[in-house]
Amino acid sequence: xxxxxWEAEIIKPHxxxxxxxxxxxxYSSGANGDTFNRTLATSDAGESNKRxxxxxxxxxxxxxxxGNRGFLNNRLEEGQSSGFWRESNNDCEENQARNRGFSKRGxxxxxxxxxxxxxxxxxxxxxxxxxxxxxxxxxSSNEYEQDEGMQRSGGPFGSRxxxxxxxxxxxxxxxxxxxxxxxxxxxxxxxxxxxGSGKNSWKSEAEGGESNxxxxxxVTYIPPPPPEDEDSIFAHYQTGINFDKYDxxxxxxxxxxxxxxxxxxxxxxxxxxxxxxxxxAGYTKLTPVQKYSIPIILAGRDLxxxxxxxxxxxxxxxxxxxxxxxxxxxxxxxxxxxxxxECIIVAPTRELINQIYLEARKFSFGTCVRAVVIYGGTxxxxxxxxxxxxxxxxxxxxxxxxxxxxKEKIGLKQVKYLVLDEAxxxxxxxxxxxxxxxxxCPGMPTKEQRQTLLFSATFPEEIQRLAGEFLKSxxxxxxxxxxxGACRDVQQTILQIGQYSKREKLVEILRxxxxxxxxxxxxxxxxxxxxxxxxxxxxxSTTSIHGDREQRERxxxxxxxxxxxxxxxxxxxxxxxxxxxxxxxHVINFDLPSTIDxxxxxxxxxxxxxxxxxxISFFDPESDNHLAQPLVKVLSDAQQDVPAWLEExxxxxxxxxxxxxxxxxxxxxSVDTRKNPQGRSTLxxxxxxxxAAPSPADDESWD
Ligand SMILES: Nc1ncnc2c1ncn2[C@@H]1O[C@H](COP(=O)(O)OP(=O)(O)OP(=O)(O)O)[C@@H](O)[C@H]1O
Numbered sequence: 001x002x003x004x005x006w007e008a009e010i011i012k013p014h015x016x017x018x019x020x021x022x023x024x025x026x027y028s029s030g031a032n033g034d035t036f037n038r039t040l041a042t043s044d045a046g047e048s049n050k051r052x053x054x055x056x057x058x059x060x061x062x063x064x065x066x067g068n069r070g071f072l073n074n075r076l077e078e079g080q081s082s083g084f085w086r087e088s089n090n091d092c093e094e095n096q097a098r099n100r101g102f103s104k105r106g107x108x109x110x111x112x113x114x115x116x117x118x119x120x121x122x123x124x125x126x127x128x129x130x131x132x133x134x135x136x137x138x139x140s141s142n143e144y145e146q147d148e149g150m151q152r153s154g155g156p157f158g159s160r161x162x163x164x165x166x167x168x169x170x171x172x173x174x175x176x177x178x179x180x181x182x183x184x185x186x187x188x189x190x191x192x193x194x195x196g197s198g199k200n201s202w203k204s205e206a207e208g209g210e211s212n213x214x215x216x217x218x219v220t221y222i223p224p225p226p227p228e229d230e231d232s233i234f235a236h237y238q239t240g241i242n243f244d245k246y247d248x249x250x251x252x253x254x255x256x257x258x259x260x261x262x263x264x265x266x267x268x269x270x271x272x273x274x275x276x277x278x279x280x281a282g283y284t285k286l287t288p289v290q291k292y293s294i295p296i297i298l299a300g301r302d303l304x305x306x307x308x309x310x311x312x313x314x315x316x317x318x319x320x321x322x323x324x325x326x327x328x329x330x331x332x333x334x335x336x337x338x339x340x341x342e343c344i345i346v347a348p349t350r351e352l353i354n355q356i357y358l359e360a361r362k363f364s365f366g367t368c369v370r371a372v373v374i375y376g377g378t379x380x381x382x383x384x385x386x387x388x389x390x391x392x393x394x395x396x397x398x399x400x401x402x403x404x405x406x407k408e409k410i411g412l413k414q415v416k417y418l419v420l421d422e423a424x425x426x427x428x429x430x431x432x433x434x435x436x437x438x439x440x441c442p443g444m445p446t447k448e449q450r451q452t453l454l455f456s457a458t459f460p461e462e463i464q465r466l467a468g469e470f471l472k473s474x475x476x477x478x479x480x481x482x483x484x485g486a487c488r489d490v491q492q493t494i495l496q497i498g499q500y501s502k503r504e505k506l507v508e509i510l511r512x513x514x515x516x517x518x519x520x521x522x523x524x525x526x527x528x529x530x531x532x533x534x535x536x537x538x539x540x541s542t543t544s545i546h547g548d549r550e551q552r553e554r555x556x557x558x559x560x561x562x563x564x565x566x567x568x569x570x571x572x573x574x575x576x577x578x579x580x581x582x583x584x585x586h587v588i589n590f591d592l593p594s595t596i597d598x599x600x601x602x603x604x605x606x607x608x609x610x611x612x613x614x615x616i617s618f619f620d621p622e623s624d625n626h627l628a629q630p631l632v633k634v635l636s637d638a639q640q641d642v643p644a645w646l647e648e649x650x651x652x653x654x655x656x657x658x659x660x661x662x663x664x665x666x667x668x669x670s671v672d673t674r675k676n677p678q679g680r681s682t683l684x685x686x687x688x689x690x691x692a693a694p695s696p697a698d699d700e701s702w703d
Pocket of ligand 1: 237239283284286290310311312577578609
């Protein structure tokens with residue numbers, strides 16, 4: 001199914017009644033104003049006129065790309081914060097100056113301009129081929145995503161999705177900046193690693209936007225400080241009815257001389273302040289991953305821990321680290337140009353690392369440990385200011401961390417604890433190279449000298465093997481339940497549904513759901529916008545989060561969702577991992593992800609901490625058959641009903657062991673891979689490699 005089809009669909013009469021308001025005057029000057037004018041002069045204007053709203057653009061223009069904020073809905077009309085269309089004029093002008101212009105931020109846009117933002121688009125794989133300049137909603141829209149890529153797509157490890165090649169039927173998108181750079185390039189909004197050119201160097205706002213070369217926009221966003229009052233710091237939600245059932249999950253610990261599990265917080269022998277904080281956080285009972293991980297970490301051992309989503313992995317590493325830091329003493333926080341934290345925690349997304357930071361701040365409340373968070377999409381100067389005031393425990397996304405290290409604001413000599421949360425993601429082909437650079441940085445203690453902790457709900461075998469480089473050889477492996485298995489508190493439903501019927505079904509489901517908090521996952525950034533727009537049009541209050549949104553927008557969207565302003569959040573995989581939002585009752589996979597692990601993480605946004613949740617996934621036989629087998633396994637492992645039709649597809653698409661051809665997920669790691677050092681014969685080389693590569697749709701501004 002191509003963009004063509006989507007395009008045809010979106011100009012159906014039932015859609016044409018919705019015409020987003022575009023405040024032309026706000027955007028009438030500057031380079032992108034130019035773009036805007038040109039856009040108006042093209043068929044978009046015509047389309048708009050047909051809809052009897054002459055000044056209106058910003059959305060459904062035929063053959064044009066779809067901007068982020070080119071719509072307004074009654075529910076989102078507040079003009080400041082909710083979801084879309086809340087940026088001020090200034091913001092948009094600032095945006096124009098950033099050369100991101102309308103391509104990402106609103107209204108419609110001539111397709112040829114939509115992906116050409118100068119150096120910041122470097123790293124794409126070359127050209128956007130054969131798309132019609134529509135909404136980027138078809139499978140080929142993956143191509144649009146790759147300019148944000150992290151060298152994880154294409155080539156032999158590329159998308160499972162068919163790409164549209166050749167000139168296609170419409171405008172040919174040329175990634176003007178991407179040519180010659182190969183397929184590489186990781187970037188956040190303001191930072192990138194240029195890998196395609198063979199340089200492998202970090203580019204940052206500091207090296208680019210903040211210095212005087214022409215690298216790109218200056219990122220000025222300073223995130224608002226989190227509330228400082230104790231009630232806010234310790235705010236938490238209730239554990240659910242199934243919290244006690246965690247105790248029945250089997251736990252396997254492998255490796256030599258594992259210390260015994262503890263059963264209560266008291267047994268951990270933590271200091272009084274930590275115990276007070278644990279109590280104030282509402283923790284009375286340990287979860288399984290905490291029972292096993294806390295004593296292991298307290299014993300100074302390296303650890304790879306795998307436990308289901310929402311089962312308390314964050315506290316499982318934070319509490320023993322903080323306990324040790326307090327026991328051993330830390331450098332007193334004071335202003336210093338070079339800070340040398342004792343602990344570094346990295347995670348793949350900005351929102352997640354911020355969440356981890358808030359947990360660290362909560363548990364270290366009243367102690368001398370100063371936690372700091374830094375992440376991409378925010379002003380570098382702000383990150384530096386946070387750090388120089390003192391930093392014992394640094395939470396960072398990889399890009400910003402490497403920037404700060406290169407600026408010699410962070411020294412690594414004192415690092416005793418290195419934590420990779422969502423470790424399989426941190427070690428895959430996207431972030432793996434950066435993590436390797438991190439551990440090879442001058443000053444970083446060797447793995448023998450530091451304690452390294454890897455946590456995730458999924459741990460593909462190949463990633464486990466890669467992790468050996470980071471861990472001491474005697475590391476312990478804790479598996480709570482089935483490695484890579486879904487949380488049993490999530491009731492999973494798979495609906496077989498064709499691409500064209502998805503939207504109607506989505507609306508039907510959301511109407512039935514009412515105001516209950518729901519995350520809707522889609523495959524691409526543009527589709528996230530499109531679906532969010534569509535839902536707003538249907539009078540369903542919705543916001544969206546994805547890598548093309550400015551960081552302030554991302555945070556606002558998350559806040560609006562978290563605090564109930566918008567009960568529906570449409571998201572790409574950037575929101576799939578780690579986010580802990582109270583009361584998310586439903587996850588809908590409008591598009592299934594390309595890997596089963598991603599599926600497990602996505603549905604894990606609900607059913608957390610013993611609460612129940614529901615996940616509904618649209619399975620399109622045209623594109624999702626490769627997931628049938630792993631889905632059957634995930635469903636049956638989690639004791640869910642498996643639809644007969646899914647079993648049939650799984651059976652008919654069965655790939656015998658050793659013949660490869662499947663993506664990750666046809667085989668779970670059920671054990672510590674050291675028990676099977678040669679690797680399982682069921683995974684071919686191709687399987688091993690491709691399994692580690694997220695789909696191009698995941699090519700987000702993660703960091
Ligand atoms: N022992 C506990 N008692 C009560 N609540 C807990 C306990 N441990 C963790 N929680 C809460 O459970 C929620 C989920 O925890 P956390 O985010 O650490 O899960 P996770 O295992 O890291 O999930 P994911 O795999 O999605 O990242 C959080 O709100 C956390 O505060």
